[in-house]
Amino acid sequence: MLTKFETKSNRVKGLSFHSKRPWILASLHSGVVQLWDYRMGTLIDRFDEHDGPVRGVHFHKSQPLFVSGGDDYKIKVWNYKLHRCLFTLLGHLDYIRTVQFHHEYPWIVSASDDQTIRIWNWQSRTCISVLTGHNHYVMCALFHPKEDLIVSASLDQTVRVWDISAMRKKTVSPADDILRLSQMNADFFGGVDAVVKYVLEGHDRGVNWASFHPTLPLIVSGADDRQVKIWRMNDTKAWEVDTLRGHMNNVSCVFFHPRQDIIVSNSEDKSIRVWDSTKRTGLQTFRREHDRFWILAAHPEMNLLAAGHDSGMIVFKLERERPAFSVSGDSLYYVKDRFLRFFGYSSQKDTQVIPIRRPGSNNLNQSSKTLSYSPTENAVLICSDTDGGSYELYIVPKDSFGRGDTVQDAKRGVGGSAVFVARNRFAVLEKSSNQVLVKNLKNEIVKKSALPVVTDAIFYAGTGNLLCRAEDKVVIFDLQQRIVLGDLQTSLVRYVVWSNDMESIALLSKHSIIIADKKLVHRCTLHETIRVKSGAWDDNGVFIYTTLTHIKYCLPNGDSGIIRTLDVPLYITKIFGNTVFCLDRDGKNCPIIIDSTEYIFKLSLLRKRYDQVMSMIRNSELCGQAMIAYLQQKGFPEVALHFVKDERTRFNLALESGNIQVAVASAKEIDEKDQWYRLGVEALRQGNAGIVEYAYQRTKNFERLSFLYLITGNLDKLSKMMKIAEVKNDVMGQFHDALYLGDIRERVKILENAGHLPLAYITATVHGLPDVAERLAAELGDNVPSLPEGKSASLLIPPRPILCGGDWPLLMVMKGIFEGGLDNAGKGGHEEYEDAADADWGEELEIVDVENLQNGDISMVLEDEEVHEENDEGGWDLEDLDLPADVDTPKTAANARSLVFIAPTAGMPVSQIWVQKSSFAAEHAAAGNFDSAMRLLSRQLGIRNFTPLKQLFMDLHMGSQTYLRAFSSAPVISVAIERGWSESASSNVRDPPALVFNFSQLEEKLKAGYKATTAGKFIEALRLFLSILHTIPLIVVESRREVDEVKELIIIVKEYVLGLQMELKKKELKDNPIRQQELAAYFTHCNLQLPHLRLALWNAMTVCYKAGNLTTAANFARRLLETNPTSENQAKPARQVLQAAERNMRDVTQLNYDFRNPFVVCGATYVPIYRGQKDITCPYCSSHFVPLQEGQLCTVCDLAVVGSDASGLLCSPSQIR
Secondary structure, three states: EEEEEEEOOOOOEEEOOOOOOOOOEEEEEOEEEEEEEEEOOOEEEOOOOOOEEEEEEEOOOOOEEEEEEEEOOOOEEOOOOOEEEEEOOOOOOOOOOEEOOOOOOEEEEEOOOOOOEEEOOOOOEEEEEEEEEOOOOOOEEEEEOOOEEEEEOOOOOOEEEEEEEEHHHHHHHOOHHHHHHHHHHHHOOOOOEEEEEEEEEOOOOOEEEEEOOOOOOEEEEEEEEEEEEEEEEOOOOEEEEEEEOOOOOOOOEEOOOOOOEEEEEOOOOOOEEEEEEEOOEEEEEEOOOOOEHHHHEEEOOOEEEEEEEEEEEEEEOOOOOOOOOOEEEEEEEEEEEEEEEEEOOOEEEEEEEEEEOOOOOOOOOOEEEEEEEEEOOEEEEEEEEEHHOEEEEOOOOOHHOOOOOOOOEEEEEEEEEEEEEOOOOOEEOOOOOEEEEEEEOOOEEEEEEEEEOOEEEEEEOOOEEEEEOOOOOEEEOOOOOOEEEEEEEOOOOOEEEOOOOOOEEEEEOEEEEEEOOOOOOOOEHHHHHEEEEEEEEEOOOEEEEEOOEEEEEOOOOOOOOEEEEEEOOOOOEEEEEEEEEEOOOOOEEEEEEEOOOHHHHHHHHHHHHHOHHHHHHOOOOOOOOOHHHHHHHHHHHHHHHHOOOOOHHHHHHHHHHHOOHHHHHHHHHOOHHHHHHHHHHHHHHHOOOOHHHHHHHOOOHHHHHHHHHHHHHHHHHHHHHEEEEHHHHOHHHHHHHHHHHHOOOHHHHHHHHHHHHHHHHHHHHOOOHHHHHHHHHHHEEEHHOOOOOOOOOOOOOOOOOOOOOOOOOOOOOOHHHHHHHHHHEEEEHHHOHHHHHHEEEEEEEOOOOOOOOOHOOOOOOOOOHHHHHHHOOOOOOOOOOOOOOOOOOOOOHHHHHHOOOOOOOOOOHHHHHHHHOOHHHHHHHHHHHHHHHHHHHHHHEEOOOOHHHHHHHHHHHHEEEEEOOOOOOOOOEEEOOOOOOOOOOOHHHOOOOOHHHHOHHHHHHHHHHHHHOOOOHHHHHHHHHHHHHHHHHHOOOOOOHHHHHHHHHHHHHHHHHHHHHHHHHHHHHHHHHHHHHHHHHHOOOOOOOHHHHHHHHHHHHHHHHHHOHHHHHHHHHHHHHHOOOOHHHHHHHHHHHHHHHOOOEEEOOOOOOOOOOOEEEOOOOOEEEEEEOOOOHHHHHHHOOHHHHHOOOOOOOOOOOOOOOOOOOOHHHHOOO
């Protein structure tokens, strides 16, 4: 069983599929009727007017109607488009069990517990016949799909067949007068419309369901005696043919499958059973744990079934309908019915090749699942679910094409899935042992390989490779080398589609598609709400796929879209240009012509093939809001601009692409305040002061206009703005303008006119206008305000702008391909104000001289608006700023018009260039990209502990930048410092960053470390040596010789760190003389400088001698003398120890130390690892460790993880070259 959809709800008592749409009705025991979309898995609607359980429900075949019958004795007819009940049919006196529309006439048949069957006319809304005869509840009544019959089942243990031909004749108005007369007689004298044709007796208990065969004269019934009975009928009689036994409880529902020779039944024993209707044997049983089944329904057109149970319903298929197929070059091999067929794409000929299964074997759920083809050997592998998964291998004879009737014996085997991996080798998955068996064409095992993950299916992944599917990921496994080439986390993958060049792969899950490359490096993921069915790659690298309802495309960046809708599900096999070859569920090859314009256009944009984009814009019918939105989203508003006629959309796109000219033209067409405001904001951002001024004038935004003149330093216009404010009696605007201009007398005058005499007096006094101050003091009399003592006043004047007037200077840049080739769209707008360019319109604001007008005189002029409109010469039309129609919108400066049009996009930050060009961790850290630096160190040296490196990273980053201050108001500018920079170098080529650490510093530190060791300052020496180890990963050197020196330095420093750590540990263990002797002994085996080795040997000799271990002490003495010590202080005691040992050759205690056997010391446990014993190393400092330390942090360098994989130190460009 393939479950397609499942619901959780109250007990489901009635089900009905819609004939065309993916809908199913479920009537519930709670009284609700639910309408579900089983394809999307969503509840579309619910109808709950019934009182009590609804046991019967049925869709009309062609009208937007359904009927329901419930325990409230009501039959309701609903219109699902109007979401309401149209009418209720009353007449039954007890629960209604089933309702059904007739396939042709406007009839409904209903069965009820009142022991009757009623036929209703839903158009006249009346009961047209009552069928009586049963003497117990009638559990079900159904029309025959073709003939004038009804079958009913009742708890009186009978099945009755009723003849309703008389009713049909009555409905179809007779042409013959005599017939019409006889019909009238029948109507008057109570003629019978429906008569019992047969009564079928044979069940021992009440019968719950009976239904007709769609084409044959058969009936099937199910009853409380747990039996399913098949009955045959002819014109005169009906009889029992057979009984199917197997259910363990009452059989609830049973019917013949509409398209296969099977019977499906379900029961209160919580099972659905499938029976062979010809052999009368059980085929399959599907069980639920806790839910009894009540009802079954079959889709009228498709191979879908539904079953209702105690806690919901399921929509399911009995078997897969996807034909197994394999594409090889120009040909397709696929399985249809019981034959292997061949289809040639170029010839479009379909040929039967060979039969593939013994005729007579029942093929329910044993159909071919996958097919794999080897073209050189002409061999076919067919896998199915038979026996828990098996395969059949056929060698197709060359001469069998066209005949396809010779039955050949296949080589069979058991396996989860099987697939060709080479010309004459195929792999079979053995799930029980999780291994792959590689077999030859004789079906003999050649090789076995254990798989790296628990695999439940295998797919082809190139010669010798397998794609293994685990529950939550897929891996590519190389069968030869037995290594994993790549892996990827995915939901359960159902199908795998490789591109023709095997460079890309599409992994198809139920509701998603993952696109990756051949190493399974993820590119994009696509999610679908409807099930994904199939897919193939076209020649452009676009993945074309089908869902249940659409053919769609997926671009390499993950953008997708619909190409066309589908009426039935199709499976894409191959794509040639605009032709998509598909297989349908009946195994027919259907070539479909698709329109690829949309996705080719998007692909060209994605791949920056702008010449193609241009030609497509000119020649194709591409348009629509979706395409405009796509271009906007992808950052090509200037391209979208050429598709658009609507002025508002053009305006928005023009602003987005920075095309001020087009925006001005559109704003003039729209002429709304909001558009002018937005145009002003964009023009201000671009520094186009002329257009900003024009936009503010159009919206009469005087405050912004004044501020614009202030920041552009246009004081003449600012003073005119002040006069306009005075004329308009806008006191605050006038005061602001006076403030901007620094005009003291005007400010005093404004304050005086506004009645603020104290403020006017203070302003005049502070700014040194004694004559005005005296006049105001006289007016104020005793109310003269006092000024604070000892304050020095300063004049409040705005600073002069740095850039006076005019537009911002623009860079000279080449026009982009889209602007150059497509600018015809905006031509009209440009030419319109070409002449106005020389008119220096900015100065001519049509503001007439108002010097001689007093405030009072203007109020009269402004009283009557209409006078202005009629008479151009009478008065100052200051309200409207009177910008005449012929003075048009400004542009950029005339001399630069042809080339200067838009600022270029920002360049790439230096830090990003450094990161892109470099594989050195130090340079990534200098660029501030600590993440990638850490990843590089982890990959190259196995470093996992970055705490010691934190400060070094910070130093590198700070040291590769310097910072400049431009203005007090501007932010600090950071400037990159480059290594090897010179004045002659090109400004376009970026050198790598300057690094604060270099090799010579490390050499200095090494000398300091040696010095501290000699002086016995072990803690200081250890700090210096560790500092060297931590810095080495972050230095860059030039030559190969220096690389060798760096690697040598790591070994030297590592030996000292290990030795000093042991010496410090020895000092801690004062109460453990044996361990002290061992650590002193191991110290002598570190690779030290000669003076330090002598000190270490002297130290070990002394410790051992004092502890009475004379033999061991003599060994150290001998080694010390072999170094030819220059100091007699060392040589003399050594000779004395040798003499003492010769007299008494013994050791008091046993040490874990054998000087005769070469060894290295474990960096963590400080025990010897003798030659031949297993050890592991640190990938960075190469210190040795006992195997137990694997996965732990290295105690020597304190950076890397012991035993981890690493590619090695990378510190010079010479290593990369």
